[in-house]
Amino acid sequence: MGEVVAAPWGGHVVTSYDLCDYVLRAREDWLEPDSAWRRRQPESTRWSSPSSTEMSRTLPALNGLAHARVRRSAGGMFDRSTIDELQAPVTVITRKLLDRLEEQLHSMGGGVADLHSVVSEELPVATIGHWLNLPQADLPLLRDLTRDMVYTQELLPSASQLALSDRAVAQLRLYFLTLVAERRRDRGDDPVSRWITAWDEIEDDQQAADEEVYHLALFVLLAALETTATMLSQAVLTLLGHEWQWRYLTRHPEGVPGAVEEALRYDPPTHVVTRVARTDTSLAGVDIRTDETVHLMVAAAGRDQSRHQDADSFNIHRPNQGHLAFSSGIHYCLGAPLARLEAQTLLHGLLRRFPRLSLARTPQWAPRVVFRRPRSLHVALA
Ligand code: HEM
Secondary structure, three states: OOOEEEOOOOOEEEOOHHHHHHHHHOOOOEEOOOHHHHHHOOOOOHHHOHHHHHHOOOHHHOOHHHHHHHHHHHOOOOOHHHHHHHHHHHHHHHHHHHHHHHHHHOOOOOOOEEHHHHHHOHHHHHHHHHHHOOOHHHHHHHHHHHHHHHHHHOOOOOHHHHHHHHHHHHHHHHHHHHHHHHHHHOOOOOHHHHHHHHHHHHOOOHHHHHHHHHHHHHHHHHHHHHHHHHHHHHHHHHHHOOHHHHHHHHHOHHHHHHHHHHHHHHOOOEOEEEEEEOOOEEEOOEEEOOOOEEEEEHHHHHOOOOOOOOOOOOOOOOOOOOOOOOOOHHHOOOOHHHHHHHHHHHHHHHHHHOOOEEEOOOOOEOOOOOEOOEOOOEEEEO
């Protein structure tokens, strides 16, 4: 229908790679829907819900200097040395999860296992729990609350979905504010303690500093779980659906990083990223008014024929021409190196231990648009 198409619910949908990338990089002209923008929306909409208000204080909803300040305070979250340190724990966690998968694959009565619930949903939360140094016992609750919080970030959430997010955010707020207070009393070598130290240097008011640290911790959890879980299952699903490429990787594991990038291009976990126009403007000849939204279809951008030859084919040998799965510009995903580490570690483990893995059933997907989520991924040994 075109590069810039009016959306039935208002605003526009942008589909091409170049235009999506341009909007994401043009930070002076295209803004995140921040708290000021949300306040300008009609009352009693999703934008005034408690969960939306709380999200508007987190990193990806900030613009300009406010964004720069918080992003700087977060530090190089997953720089080379942090990723190197996380390799061993991620490998151990993955090995244990694959042991569980193996038990189910070899069990009596069919040997079918749900890779999504047994492995994909567990690896991200266990990894983040390790990195943030959270008690193991808290992880299932945090995973469930994160799932409820996704709705407030969806494209068109219903009232009942927003109510779930509102309830979840109240619990998450209490959880993370308590955590920040504990780490303030007893500082350790963990990200939350480091963020407290960083914020104490730039913010005189201790309560305000703690709020900032809480919002960082909250958002990191929300950003890391469902996205990565979907990415893991999606990569396995796509490879199993392209059997010769799976078999190639069993013999050439050095191709795994390229396969992960291709999976991110082919079907990224987040399909839409939203921006709003700072002033009246136009995109590809289409007029867009101040404050109007544009939904950047980063998944469609990955299939743009003018960027990627034969874009609808999944091909792990494709030269990497970039994708927008982790966004672009100043809001580029801070967790991309960690997501890649988890995906590569999982694929290496699966290819080595289960070279004959196959898809047992076609997965069902949750009815979401922005944050994709398979409900299950049933696999068996061929
Ligand atoms: C496959 C997994 C992931 C995907 C697809 C993903 C995707 C994204 C996208 C699209 C954005 C930008 C949103 C925008 O431009 O408005 C983003 C931002 C962000 N992501 Fe991720 N993410 C993933 C995993 C992670 C992980 C594991 C973490 C942290 C542990 C993380 C932390 C962040 C943070 C902190 C931001 C905000 C950056 C900013 O606004 O400056 N993400 N992510």
